[in-house]
Amino acid sequence: MPDSSTARSRILASIRMSLGAASTADSIAAEYGTIARHYNRSSAAEEHALLDLFTDRLLEYDAGVHRSSREGIAATVAEILGLRAKHNIAVPAGIPATWLPAGFGFAVADTWSKDQLDKVEGTLSACSVAIAETGTIVLQNCPGQGPRSLSLVPDYFLCVVLAEQIVATVPEAFDRILATSTLPTTFISGPSATADIEMTRIKGVHGPRFLDVILAT
Amino acid sequence: MSEVHENQWNRRDFPEAARDLLQNSQTRKNVQHATNVIQAKRNKVVAELPDWEDLREAGAQIRAHTLRHLDHYLTQFEENCTLAGGHVHWASDAEDARRIILGLVQQHDAKEVIKIKTMTSEEVGLNAHLEAHGIQPIETDLAELIIQMGKDRPSHFVAPALHVNRAQVRDLFQREMHLQELGDRPEDLTDAARTYLREKYLRIKIAISGGNFLIADTGGMCIVESEGNGRMCLTLPDVLIAIVGIEKVIPRYRDLEVFLQTLPRSATGERMNPYNSTWCGAHPGDGPKEFHIVLLDNGRSPILADKEARQTLQCIRCAACLNACPVYHQTGGHAYESVYAGPIGAILTPQLQSMKEGRSLPYASSLCGACYQVCPVKINIPEVLIHLRGKVVQQDQATLSGKLSLWNIGMQAAAFLFADASRLAMAERIGQVAQGPLVSKNGFIEWMPLMLSGWTQTRDLKAMPAQSFRDWWTKEKAPQSNGKQPNA
Numbered sequence: 268m269p270d271s272s273t274a275r276s277r278i279l280a281s282i283r284m285s286l287g288a289a290s291t292a293d294s295i296a297a298e299y300g301t302i303a304r305h306y307n308r309s310s311a312a313e314e315h316a317l318l319d320l321f322t323d324r325l326l327e328y329d330a331g332v333h334r335s336s337r338e339g340i341a342a343t344v345a346e347i348l349g350l351r352a353k354h355n356i357a358v359p360a361g362i363p364a365t366w367l368p369a370g371f372g373f374a375v376a377d378t379w380s381k382d383q384l385d386k387v388e389g390t391l392s393a394c395s396v397a398i399a400e401t402g403t404i405v406l407q408n409c410p411g412q413g414p415r416s417l418s419l420v421p422d423y424f425l426c427v428v429l430a431e432q433i434v435a436t437v438p439e440a441f442d443r444i445l446a447t448s449t450l451p452t453t454f455i456s457g458p459s460a461t462a463d464i465e466m467t468r469i470k471g472v473h474g475p476r477f478l479d480v481i482l483a484t
Numbered sequence: 485m486s487e488v489h490e491n492q493w494n495r496r497d498f499p500e501a502a503r504d505l506l507q508n509s510q511t512r513k514n515v516q517h518a519t520n521v522i523q524a525k526r527n528k529v530v531a532e533l534p535d536w537e538d539l540r541e542a543g544a545q546i547r548a549h550t551l552r553h554l555d556h557y558l559t560q561f562e563e564n565c566t567l568a569g570g571h572v573h574w575a576s577d578a579e580d581a582r583r584i585i586l587g588l589v590q591q592h593d594a595k596e597v598i599k600i601k602t603m604t605s606e607e608v609g610l611n612a613h614l615e616a617h618g619i620q621p622i623e624t625d626l627a628e629l630i631i632q633m634g635k636d637r638p639s640h641f642v643a644p645a646l647h648v649n650r651a652q653v654r655d656l657f658q659r660e661m662h663l664q665e666l667g668d669r670p671e672d673l674t675d676a677a678r679t680y681l682r683e684k685y686l687r688i689k690i691a692i693s694g695g696n697f698l699i700a701d702t703g704g705m706c707i708v709e710s711e712g713n714g715r716m717c718l719t720l721p722d723v724l725i726a727i728v729g730i731e732k733v734i735p736r737y738r739d740l741e742v743f744l745q746t747l748p749r750s751a752t753g754e755r756m757n758p759y760n761s762t763w764c765g766a767h768p769g770d771g772p773k774e775f776h777i778v779l780l781d782n783g784r785s786p787i788l789a790d791k792e793a794r795q796t797l798q799c800i801r802c803a804a805c806l807n808a809c810p811v812y813h814q815t816g817g818h819a820y821e822s823v824y825a826g827p828i829g830a831i832l833t834p835q836l837q838s839m840k841e842g843r844s845l846p847y848a849s850s851l852c853g854a855c856y857q858v859c860p861v862k863i864n865i866p867e868v869l870i871h872l873r874g875k876v877v878q879q880d881q882a883t884l885s886g887k888l889s890l891w892n893i894g895m896q897a898a899a900f901l902f903a904d905a906s907r908l909a910m911a912e913r914i915g916q917v918a919q920g921p922l923v924s925k926n927g928f929i930e931w932m933p934l935m936l937s938g939w940t941q942t943r944d945l946k947a948m949p950a951q952s953f954r955d956w957w958t959k960e961k962a963p964q965s966n967g968k969q970p971n972a
Contacts, residue, residue: 271584275574278781282555285789295553299735302545306538381686381720401756414770415719419712441741448737449702451770454760459712462752463627463643464650464670466521472626472674474712
């Protein structure tokens with residue numbers, strides 16, 4: 268291991284010399300508290316308006332959106348996988364068994380290697396919170412969502428979002444995940460994309476090229 | 485060693501490099517198309533947010549607060565990252581950073597590494613250093629891959645290959661990926677990159693990344709991207725090494741609620757980019773077993789001492805100022821001969837090098853202020869540009885040759901004349917006579933001598949009128965103003 272402790276003290280000394288006298292942790296925390304945050308934290312929109320906005324955003328990203336009742340999730344999953352002609356699906360540990368229809372190959376894949384994941388047709392997972400204004404789904408490493416590679420390596424991702432998980436704004440989403448902020452967390456807004464060639468947005472580069480979302484009310 | 489890598493930039497002054505690039509009409513067309521498209525998208529999604537100005541203000545205050553207490557937040561980050569199983573390294577300069585990273589790669593006997601786009605890697609000349617030691621770095625961001633395969637240089641932080649068009653990319657990919665056939669639709673090119681890189685994601689054991697934000701209160705990191713190449717690199721390999729500038733820290737996880745709104749809208753004109761990842765250190769059963777972070781100073785800490793210029797380090801690298809800049813729009817990024825191009829590059833580059841290099845960059849601006857207007861963290865770039873121009877002049881005046889240069893003598897003379905009304909009046913009268921031989925029949929001056937020639941090279945100068953405003957005023961209005969000069 269290269270020793271960087273000399274560099275560490277040199278850099279910190281240089282910063283302190285540039286900044287002058289150091290402040291105490293308390294005074295820094297107090298100053299942090301004075302930062303002006305007049306931006307919108309929340310929205311007064313009602314649940315059905317949020318669902319509509321979230322749906323519009325997802326459609327704009329070229330994701331598929333399917334409404335379902337809470338009891339009908341398994342049937343909706345079966346219908347979508349049928350349409351997509353997918354059979355072997357990876358799932359995280361802790362996914363509700365009631366979401367999994369019969370007649371498909373669901374396998375718990377939390378400990379799979381990347382090569383195994385590369386061979387499966389898709390992944391089904393829950394989420395932590397969703398943001399209507401930006402069409403974003405937030406996944407964390409916890410039961411029902413699993414490690415990050417699950418929603419990354421397979422070419423198809425199907426996510427179940429419960430109506431009460433949808434918030435309007437980005438700050439509201441942070442309110443929800445603050446307590447678990449040290450978990451590996453991924454914000455997903457549409458299928459992977461690039462605009463590197465002549466600024467044309469192309470769906471599907473390295474992450475899943477196809478994204479479907481079930482909105483369960 | 486450090487000389488070799490860093491000298492690929494800053495070879496020429498801006499006006500000289502820009503003159504060449506302005507001759508390349510294909511590049512200019514590509515750059516203008518790209519910046520127009522991003523600008524239009526950015527303006528649309530920014531206009532959607534009624535609280536945009538509040539978000540800018542909050543972002544500016546968070547970044548300024550962090551810089552005022554940078555030592556505190558860096559050590560807090562270090563402590564929390566270490567607790568989460570990460571290894572924190574400190575690099576004073578580019579050479580330190582290269583040595584640390586090479587050492588880590590060699591420790592794992594790796595011959596190849598996959599990379600997420602990182603400006604800091606470019607800043608320290610990492611790729612050339614790894615190659616010189618028999619390690620092949622593979623860029624995975626589509627634009628960076630285009631740059632690497634074309635042995636080109638990035639010209640924009642967000643879309644480094646925006647100066648290249650699809651036909652150029654097709655030819656490059658076909659040659660470098662040994663493909664018999666390849667279409668030139670963006671879909672074809674993207675597919676080719678997907679297939680080419682997937683095998684590498686699955687096989688290569690070390691990844692190198694930059695970082696958008698270091699989060700002090702969790703010891704975590706945030707990477708913002710579009711393609712999923714970032715997620716592949718920071719999830720699949722056994723070892724992840726991130727190289728990040730010391731200024732990139734933010735106090736709390738919660739602060740991302742501001743930057744994850746302003747960064748994507750400013751950078752790519754999206755409400756949210758496809759993927760943002762946050763994580764802390766090494767998480768058992770999810771992602772790399774080993775996480776290293778190299779905190780890079782490389783000329784940043786001295787910038788903090790300059791209270792007017794310190795705001796330069798607030799930058800979150802969205803590149804909105806590049807897209808908005810009328811100068812960048814014409815020249816593209818390469819004219820800046822610097823890792824960091826555009827308005828932010830014009831203030832960052834010379835400061836990172838203690839004003840020894842890139843001294844023409846603070847002048848590469850018309851001071852129109854478009855960059856300040858779009859900046860999501862409110863860096864007053866025109867103010868800093870003028871401040872740095874002052875520094876360049878002071879540096880010159882400190883040397884004998886600078887003191888005796890025509891510029892300095894001319895400027896000192898001008899300062900002397902402008903400081904006093906009667907001196908200025910006399911100079912005007914002399915000018916009216918002396919300009920005689922230079923004035924063409926059309927009443928314009930088309931050529932001026934010495935350093936004044938810079939003005940008339942590309943435009944004509946209207947000759948001074950026979951009667952100055954001052955003379956006219958004295959003659960027409962003086963009686964009503966009690967014989968006093970209006971500005972006396």
